[in-house]
Amino acid sequence: MTFRIHRRTFMGGAAALAGSAMLPRGAFAELPGTMQWTASDVGSSGYVEATAIANALIEKHGTRIRIVPSGTSIGRMMQLKQGRVNMGFLANECFFATEAIFDFETREWGPQDLRALMGREALFGIVTAADSGVKTLADLKGKRVARIQAHPSTNFKVEGVLAFAGLSWDDVEVVEVPAYSAGIQAVIDGNVVAAGAVIGASLLRELEASPRGIYWPPVPADDQEGWDRINRAAPLFAPSTMVNGPGATPENPVPLVAYRYPILSVYADRDADEVYELTKAIVEAYGLYKNAAPVMSAYDVKEAGHPPFDAPVHEGAKRYYQEIGNWTEEDEVWNEARLERLKAVQAAWDGAVEEADQNGVPDAQWPEFWAEYRATHLG
Structure with a gap:
């Protein structure tokens, strides 16, 4: 797409x-x-x-x-x-x-x-300090990356951006932090190498103004393979460019992820x-x-x-x-694909419920059962 x-x-x-x-x-x-x-x-x-x-x-x-x-x-x-x-x-x-x-x-x-x-x-990316040595998303392999406790929205976006480089949470050193702002603060303090961030976060200006500086590993729109990896799991993301914000100017724009x-x-x-x-x-x-x-x-x-x-x-x-x-025709193609995906999830759910009922799966074990069934039937 x-x-x-x-x-x-x-x-x-x-x-x-x-x-x-x-x-x-x-x-x-x-x-x-x-x-x-x-x-x-x-x-x-x-x-x-x-x-x-x-x-x-x-x-x-x-x-x-x-x-x-x-x-x-x-x-x-x-x-x-x-x-x-x-x-x-x-x-x-x-x-x-x-x-x-x-x-x-x-x-x-x-x-x-x-x-x-x-x-x-809105724009999202993985942010790091300019002096971290990270230049591409692939450079995050093995590095300390913040993951926010009880905040699936941000963690889901980080996972999507990592997928652009063929990485997952398993490929980085996960550092649990208690809140969204704590992830960016951990970058400033040097406790992690990178964290997910929406570009409007006020702490980003603090990182930008610090001696360390700010850097966003780019997510270029013309890397189709990278974007295919993102959209296999998250069809809600699209390429975009920050031209005015922390670490970006019209002369030095930064390609990031739009949601x-x-x-x-x-x-x-x-x-x-x-x-x-x-x-x-x-x-x-x-x-x-x-x-x-x-x-x-x-x-x-x-x-x-x-x-x-x-x-x-x-x-x-x-x-x-x-x-x-x-x-547009592009809109129609996307919408039809998204409708088919939703129908597939609904069908998988119905199948999982039926199988769980037949096997007497208790409600307490349902989330684990659904996760396994979902991975098998939806990918």
Whole structure:
């Protein structure tokens, strides 16, 4: 699969916005009179972005939108699953839920039939100090790499970037750290050679300004074999380039990995006309929220409306993108492949449940049983 390369200026920071505002419903009939969306905790980027878009729709359509924050992936997913919210501003739990991994490997969950509307691009890479001697990802073999306790999202991304060089966690010396920021701090302190990082992390500027300097082992877009290795496990990643950020300038850009956060998500059975209208409303209100925070410009439909996403695109959103000429043949190929993958995971789950029931596998042993069955039947 060929992926689109986005060249943007990525910067951290976000303006503080109110969590909910309500105005009388106007004359527009495209949207429900009231909506609830879920996002991560108050003050997080996902919450700020959801609020910015909600405020724009409130202003443009007079609809009433409440943002329901949740600090956990399970909390956000549960609200979606139970129909308590119309849409979720999700992180990688969207992918994990479709694959029935990590928090979603229990029999209470299993593969969730999620769909994406859009998602703005974010950049991720493995960061090291400029004086570490590491020049390529392959140089990390045998080196100390931070792995964050109870943080599957970052660890999953690190695993994907390592795969670019044909490496895995087994090929590096794993150093467990208690939190995301602790991984970057460990690079600064010299306790690890490398750690995974989103480019907006404030500690990266500290590393950049230190005598050691900052360096990102590149993930070049033209290395097709490397990208094939990444996408075999993670079809949500694509090549991109940091041109303005810690360790990068327009004159010295850095090729990294793009993913989507947040992913505007619903279940597949959400009414197609409703999703069409919601997607349309969000796209057409772009001018009202694009300056609400530095990152909001990344919601331009020409970028945020194309896969790859963590889940297939909802048919209602796809119909709108086709209508405005924003759906390409490449998008269709990716989406069909992603739908087939989701069907395969669902079929594997059903087969595993049936076999487990026949063999009397207790619930306590289910995660291990599912992991083995999944590896055998899905690869």
